[in-house]
Amino acid sequence: MLTLRHGVRVLGAADLPAFLELTAQDPVANVFAEYRARTTNLEPRWLGGEVWGRFDGGDLVAAAHVGANLVPVQAGPGDVEAFADRALGRSRSVSTIVGPHTAVEPLWELLRERWAPPREIRWHQPHLVLTGDVQVEPDPLVRRTTRADLDLLYPACVAMYTEEVGVSPEAGGGGALYRARVMQLVSRGWSFARFDSGRLVFKAEVACTSPHAAQIQGVWVPPDLRGRGLATAGMAAVAAAVRADIAPAVSLYVNDWNTAARRSYERVGFEQTCLFSTVMF
Incomplete structure (x- = not known):
């Protein structure tokens, strides 16, 4: 010791x-x-x-x-x-x-x-939890992704990560590792998306789980399709599927300045329990 x-x-x-x-x-x-x-x-x-x-x-x-x-x-x-x-x-x-x-x-x-x-500090990130039924109608077109979806899914994952973190996950030769991570989530049944006419229009993943909870990450809608309710109905579908198959509580944390996302999660039924912070290097 x-x-x-x-x-x-x-x-x-x-x-x-x-x-x-x-x-x-x-x-x-x-x-x-x-x-x-x-x-x-x-x-x-x-x-x-x-x-x-x-x-x-x-x-x-x-x-x-x-x-x-x-x-x-x-x-x-x-x-x-x-x-x-x-x-x-x-x-x-x-x-x-x-x-x-x-x-x-x-x-x-x-x-x-x-x-x-640090590259950035995000002091105020509300930590949200859903432990009951979703409060809006889930999008019936949201489903678990498969390997066959990778050509549409992977670019969306890169776009989400780059927008959220400020650097591409492929920078510095990290593309292979990030692609493997995306495939890992797909193989576990932790990746969800909706596709319309050969285009990904909503996605989200489960980042980690325990017998008590599952944490959601990577919620993303293409910029030109935002404001149409895709994220709200999509998150309702994801949260319902996670509570049915993976864990009884669904959590995530969101940047305080992302008012659109916070409104969307609130409509679904998420409630704030505490405040998270992130220091990024």
């Missing part, structure tokens, strides 16, 4: 039960961390990084997923300070810090002087 500093050490497979008890304190907000833990057994070679745990009297009280994303889990002020101290002892490897605003903002304040300036 690694020596603890400020009660923090790297978690491993033996810590999985305790980690799942921790994520269960807020299973919807923590769905990403729980998904990563369940699919990797907290083994660093499968994580592509580490999960740090902070202990108090032998009990796991907070954690941080540290891979491509740095994601705090149930982290209060003292936990944030301990994780920041550990992070400052190594070079930055993460591309984003993302999670509840109450943890991300103080964590970044402790890291900002020594980590490179």
Whole structure:
């Protein structure tokens, strides 16, 4: 076992039960961390990084997923300070810090002087959850995608990512990896879309799941078709399918300035539970 500093050490497979008890304190907000833990057994070679745990009297009280994303889990002020101290002892490897605003903002304040300036900070991202029936009629033409849809689906995924993140997922030779990720979602039945006359007009994906929740990502309608209700009816179809087949709660987080998307999700029946933040490098 690694020596603890400020009660923090790297978690491993033996810590999985305790980690799942921790994520269960807020299973919807923590769905990403729980998904990563369940699919990797907290083994660093499968994580592509580490999960740090902070202990108090032998009990796991907070954690941080540290891979491509740095994601705090149930982290209060003292936990944030301990994780920041550990992070400052190594070079930055993460591309984003993302999670509840109450943890991300103080964590970044402790890291900002020594980590490179971020490309963008999105402080106010309402975290939304749907746990009941959808409140509008689902679009009957939205369906799970198949490999046969890839020629239409993949360009839409690239366009969505570029618009949302500000850089193309194909930049720096990342196209093959991103295409593999799109295909992975298709093969799992986590990719949904509507096609009209040989054109994709709506899409969304499930990013991660647990027995408690599923998180939606990549909601997109071509710019020239926006304002016609495609996203509202499409999201109703996706949310209904996810609750029927994948998880009882459906979550997502959205930029506060995206008023059209927020209105659409509200019509479907999503309700805000907390505020997320993202620091992007």
